[in-house]
Amino acid sequence: MILWLNPTTGVSGDMLLGALLGLGAPLDRVRAAIEATGLTGWSLSARQVQVDGIAATRAVVEVDDGAAERHASELLERASRAPEPIASTACSAIRAIAEVEGGLHDRDPEQVHLHEIGGLDTIVDTVGVAAAVHELGVAEVRSAPIALGSGTVRCAHGELPAPAPAALRLLEGAAVIGAELPGETVTPTGAALLRALGTRYSPPPAMTLGPTAHGAGGKRFEQRPNVLTASLGEPAAGGSPMLLLECNVDDVTAETLGHVLDLLLEAGAADAWTSPAAMKKSRPGHVLHVLCHPPDERALTEIALAETGSLGLRRQEVSRTALPRSISTVTVDGHPIRLKHGPHRTKPEHDDVAAAARALGRPLREIAERALRAAG
Ligand SMILES: O=C([S-])c1cc(C(=O)S)c[n+]([C@@H]2O[C@H](COP(=O)(O)O)[C@@H](O)[C@H]2O)c1
Numbered sequence: 001m002i003l004w005l006n007p008t009t010g011v012s013g014d015m016l017l018g019a020l021l022g023l024g025a026p027l028d029r030v031r032a033a034i035e036a037t038g039l040t041g042w043s044l045s046a047r048q049v050q051v052d053g054i055a056a057t058r059a060v061v062e063v064d065d066g067a068a069e070r071h072a073s074e075l076l077e078r079a080s081r082a083p084e085p086i087a088s089t090a091c092s093a094i095r096a097i098a099e100v101e102g103g104l105h106d107r108d109p110e111q112v113h114l115h116e117i118g119g120l121d122t123i124v125d126t127v128g129v130a131a132a133v134h135e136l137g138v139a140e141v142r143s144a145p146i147a148l149g150s151g152t153v154r155c156a157h158g159e160l161p162a163p164a165p166a167a168l169r170l171l172e173g174a175a176v177i178g179a180e181l182p183g184e185t186v187t188p189t190g191a192a193l194l195r196a197l198g199t200r201y202s203p204p205p206a207m208t209l210g211p212t213a214h215g216a217g218g219k220r221f222e223q224r225p226n227v228l229t230a231s232l233g234e235p236a237a238g239g240s241p242m243l244l245l246e247c248n249v250d251d252v253t254a255e256t257l258g259h260v261l262d263l264l265l266e267a268g269a270a271d272a273w274t275s276p277a278a279m280k281k282s283r284p285g286h287v288l289h290v291l292c293h294p295p296d297e298r299a300l301t302e303i304a305l306a307e308t309g310s311l312g313l314r315r316q317e318v319s320r321t322a323l324p325r326s327i328s329t330v331t332v333d334g335h336p337i338r339l340k341h342g343p344h345r346t347k348p349e350h351d352d353v354a355a356a357a358r359a360l361g362r363p364l365r366e367i368a369e370r371a372l373r374a375a376g
């Protein structure tokens with residue numbers, strides 16, 4: 001699924017979350033991901049509102065937060081408790097904020113003191129958006145240029161120019177356009193989320209357009225309704241865009257390679273594998289391959305580089321044709337077995353078959369056949 005954004009009055013974490021909830025991301029699943037961080041004293045609801053005549057969804061985020069400032073490491077520790085791949089996306093956004101603030105304040109990113117950006121609402125915004133994107137099955141995020149306001153914004157640092165310095169650094173590489181809008185239109189959290197989602201800036205891609213929703217912003221502008229427009233679309237025939245990330249390694253153990261493959265798959269890689277290669281100085285080595293959706297690129301690159309110690313990684317845009325599939329569940333002697341249905345065949349999930357075979361003390365093949373028979 002492609003998520004297409006039209007930020008004609010900019011973007012903030014809660015506008016993005018409101019738009020995704022308006023598109024149908026299930027609120028209970030989004031709340032469950034935030035719950036998993038162990039955060040207490042927070043609430044998230046979706047309110048239907050009218051913004052200058054446009055029906056929009058406001059994500060209402062409330063947190064009990066007495067702290068005036070906080071280290072990024074505390075936010076990272078909490079966000080990392082969310083299930084994967086949600087944790088990786090949320091941590092990638094928080095890490096980007098920390099790196100930019102560290103650069104601005106000349107401090108170590110994890111130890112830099114964050115003021116408003118370090119509020120606990122940042123956990124709700126980042127984990128909430130990452131969960132909503134995951135629930136909607138978004139494989140790619142595209143955006144029109146982001147409208148930037150002007151003037152100043154008041155915050156804990158005093159009066160800052162708008163766009164704020166942190167937001168501008170987080171937007172490096174993004175398409176932007178000046179708008180006659182007073183004050184701040186892009187918050188650092190909104191910019192960090194677009195970055196963590198691997199957003200690409202272009203006209204709407206070729207797709208079959210699905211639903212559209214609007215995420216309501218908190219401020220009111222004279223010029224236009226303060227909403228973030230978001231649409232979902234199915235990629236046009238001819239395959240969906242994916243990325244193939246690769247690096248060559250000749251100095252890691254087989255245990256490390258197995259471990260990194262597990263981590264990459266847990267973090268949302270569509271596939272991850274190695275192939276043997278004869279490398280420089282006649283050394284036997286491996287090529288690590290990772291196939292992924294563009295929004296997962298940043299998180300997966302970090303895992304691959306951190307775990308292998310490689311100093312670089314190649315990326316290629318590839319196109320993948322994926323057949324439609326659906327999942328149903330049958331039981332064999334009380335043991336649930338998921339069946340994956342494609343256009344050409346139905347296949348029992350191996351992990352479920354193996355678990356049932358072990359529990360029942362029966363051969364794998366017998367359980368798989370019985371699962372298929374149970375499907376009729
Ligand atoms: O909290 C900090 S350190 C902070 C730094 C900056 C800089 O640009 S530097 C800006 N702000 C402003 O705080 C609010 C909150 O942003 P969210 O992303 O949490 O919504 C916003 O107005 C920033 O411009 C805070």
Ligand code: NI
Nearest residue numbers: 113114115157
């Ligand atoms: Ni600060």
